[in-house]
Amino acid sequence: MQTTGNTILITGGTSGIGLAFAKKFLELGNTVIICGRRQDRLVQLAESYPGLVTRQCDVSNTQEREALYSWIAGTYPATNILINNAGIQLVTDLTKPVDLDRVRGEMETNFIAPLHLASLFAGHLAALSNSAIINISSGLAFVPIAFMPVYCATKAAIHSLTLSLRHQLRDTQIKVFEIAPPSVDTELGHDRREDKSQTHGGIPISEFLAEAMVAIEEDTLEAAVGMSKNLRAKREELFSVINSGF
Numbered sequence: 001m002q003t004t005g006n007t008i009l010i011t012g013g014t015s016g017i018g019l020a021f022a023k024k025f026l027e028l029g030n031t032v033i034i035c036g037r038r039q040d041r042l043v044q045l046a047e048s049y050p051g052l053v054t055r056q057c058d059v060s061n062t063q064e065r066e067a068l069y070s071w072i073a074g075t076y077p078a079t080n081i082l083i084n085n086a087g088i089q090l091v092t093d094l095t096k097p098v099d100l101d102r103v104r105g106e107m108e109t110n111f112i113a114p115l116h117l118a119s120l121f122a123g124h125l126a127a128l129s130n131s132a133i134i135n136i137s138s139g140l141a142f143v144p145i146a147f148m149p150v151y152c153a154t155k156a157a158i159h160s161l162t163l164s165l166r167h168q169l170r171d172t173q174i175k176v177f178e179i180a181p182p183s184v185d186t187e188l189g190h191d192r193r194e195d196k197s198q199t200h201g202g203i204p205i206s207e208f209l210a211e212a213m214v215a216i217e218e219d220t221l222e223a224a225v226g227m228s229k230n231l232r233a234k235r236e237e238l239f240s241v242i243n244s245g246f
């Protein structure tokens with residue numbers, strides 16, 4: 001698809017993959033709107049990147065999602081691309097009673113929010129050219145890492161949802177993408193590490209971004225990036241290997 005001249009809403013643009021997409025799409029001559037919960041980051045990013053539009057929004061909150069859509073439709077009606085990127089990654093021990101609020105929070109952020117936003121934006125996007133919904137899933141959609149069972153289940157659900165969404169929107173001009181990143185070095189999961197400066201251990205964001213942009217430019221609607229390709233191809237074979245140490 002055409003990667004210039006669009007108006008793009010990216011959920012979770014205050015760090016990591018969302019911010020990398022935001023900078024790249026700005027560079028390519030798009031209007032870019034990012035949202036996130038951290039207002040201090042949004043202010044700082046708006047100062048650092050002239051033209052970047054920011055909006056505080058907690059996508060795990062239904063009313064805030066609806067308000068985001070209404071604000072976009074009223075203020076940036078040319079928005080033709082939605083990137084459902086915001087996500088959190090929690091460790092969940094299923095051998096003890098779980099904290100259901102925590103489980104619901106992860107599901108609301110990673111699964112309900114993209115589903116709800118896609119449904120809110122579908123009618124709006126259908127009327128615009130070069131429109132797209134890009135869902136960020138994960139290689140862990142194909143093979144779960146068992147110590148993060150809820151996270152992996154939300155990503156498997158995003159994979160399934162994207163297939164259905166693409167089918168339901170088949171008679172519109174909206175392209176529906178799924179990009180499944182491998183482990184990428186971002187802030188994801190930092191809150192569970194004692195040393196917050198410790199790296200994530202994944203590939204550099206630049207490496208991820210280069211491959212993801214090619215997929216978007218070439219209309220590869222389901223793009224597993226890097227190691228995620230193997231996870232998808234070898235899911236059953238890898239399940240026992242990936243969990244042997246946990």
Ligand SMILES: NC(=O)c1ccc[n+]([C@@H]2O[C@H](COP(=O)([O-])OP(=O)(O)OC[C@H]3O[C@@H](n4cnc5c(N)ncnc54)[C@H](OP(=O)(O)O)[C@@H]3O)[C@@H](O)[C@H]2O)c1
Pocket residue numbers: 011012013014015016017018035036037038039041057058059060085086087088089109136137138139180181182183184185186187188189200202
């Ligand atoms: N990094 C990886 O290894 C990897 C691998 C596969 C898939 N992914 C996926 O890639 C996406 C981006 O993650 P990342 O690696 O870039 O992690 P990150 O650096 O932690 O970024 C996550 C982004 O999501 C936002 N966010 C989280 N909860 C939110 C909420 N309730 N409302 C609004 N924004 C929210 C955060 O902003 P605020 O904190 O300001 O709200 C932040 O901008 C996620 O969906 C993740 O699951 C990442």
